[in-house]
Amino acid sequence: MTTDTPDNAPTRASLDTATPAPADSRVQRVRHEIKRRELSVLAVDDVTPNFRRVTLGGDSLSDFISASFDDHVKLIFDASGETPVMRDYTPRRYDNAARELVLEFAQHGDGPAAAWAAGARPGQTLTVAGPRGSFVIPTDFDWHLLAGDETALPAIARRLEELPAGTRAIVLLDVPENDRRALPSRASLDLRWVDGPAALLEAARALTLPGGEGYAWCAGEAAAMAELRRILVDEKGHDRHAIRAAAYWKRGASSHHENLE
Structure with missing residues (x-):
């Protein structure tokens, strides 16, 4: 396998050692x-x-x-x-x-x-x-926000199992009540279940993002994830380079998957 970085991403060697590396340069893309x-x-x-x-x-x-x-x-x-x-x-x-x-x-x-x-x-x-x-997001951010609907549940469950002790994870999940389950993690976990995409967006608006360097990962229905990304970046002021939002499906489409910019 090989790794690559975006053409416009600064390399570690070019960064001021006194300045933390930008989130997008810390993410590793693996083919x-x-x-x-x-x-x-x-x-x-x-x-x-x-x-x-x-x-x-x-x-x-x-x-x-x-x-x-x-x-x-x-x-x-x-x-x-x-x-x-x-x-x-x-x-x-x-x-x-x-x-x-x-x-x-x-x-x-x-x-x-x-x-x-x-x-x-x-x-x-x-x-x-x-x-x-693979889009490899380091686990050593100060906090991680994971959000999505039931299609994102397997990925979020896996991520929570991978996060080390001492990290902080905030999870917003739109999942029907009878499909909610325990999500084991060594991280300090703040898990919030919601009902429906409108409630998911409202939960995001109600969040007070922690201080320090955090990374947000969101996946689910295309329109809901686009709006969730907008809320986090435009309304909450989260770094647009420290978020990955994906449309795992699109209402009215039989097969859809895309990363949202």
């Missing part, structure tokens, strides 16, 4: 060789009423790499036609030694991924490609 893997379903578990966890396995996972909690792999459900049916999903957990990859599926929609997960059984197979790259 991976894209590889398709034919994996077998090892186990299926219903985590909550509308979340299904699928554990995949196979020897081809020996060189699988997922360096960031918001990495995405392509799930390929029908590769027989000219236009394969594919969807992006976050690796919830992976174990190279055991050759296992865990994915979580929100069972609220009727798309190909939800349909496949609903019928998944041990012994079935699934083609998985990627991830093509």
Whole structure:
């Protein structure tokens, strides 16, 4: 794998050593060789009423790499036609030694991924490609804000497990009440569950951001995440270089994924 930084990002050598490095120069972008893997379903578990966890396995996972909690792999459900049916999903957990990859599926929609997960059984197979790259956000910021809807829950849960003791995490999650669960973390955690995108935005407006250097990560429906980013940057004065907002889905679109600027 190789790493790269934006063309206009200052290098560490060019920075005044008395000045903290800007957040965007501390983030590491890592590229991976894209590889398709034919994996077998090892186990299926219903985590909550509308979340299904699928554990995949196979020897081809020996060189699988997922360096960031918001990495995405392509799930390929029908590769027989000219236009394969594919969807992006976050690796919830992976174990190279055991050759296992865990994915979580929100069972609220009727798309190909939800349909496949609903019928998944041990012994079935699934083609998985990627991830093509990682956006590695350091864990040593003074605080971390993680926000989103149920589609962001697997990534946020993974991030909370990765944060070390002594860090501060503020989490805003728009998740139906019956799908809320304990989110283990060694970080000092301020977790706030909300109902609906309007409540998520209102919770963001009500926040008093901590002092020090923080990083915000947001993912969910496109319009809601664009507005959430605007609230944090324009209304709260958060550094626009210290935020990553992603549209994991878009209302009215069958397949959508983009990073919001």
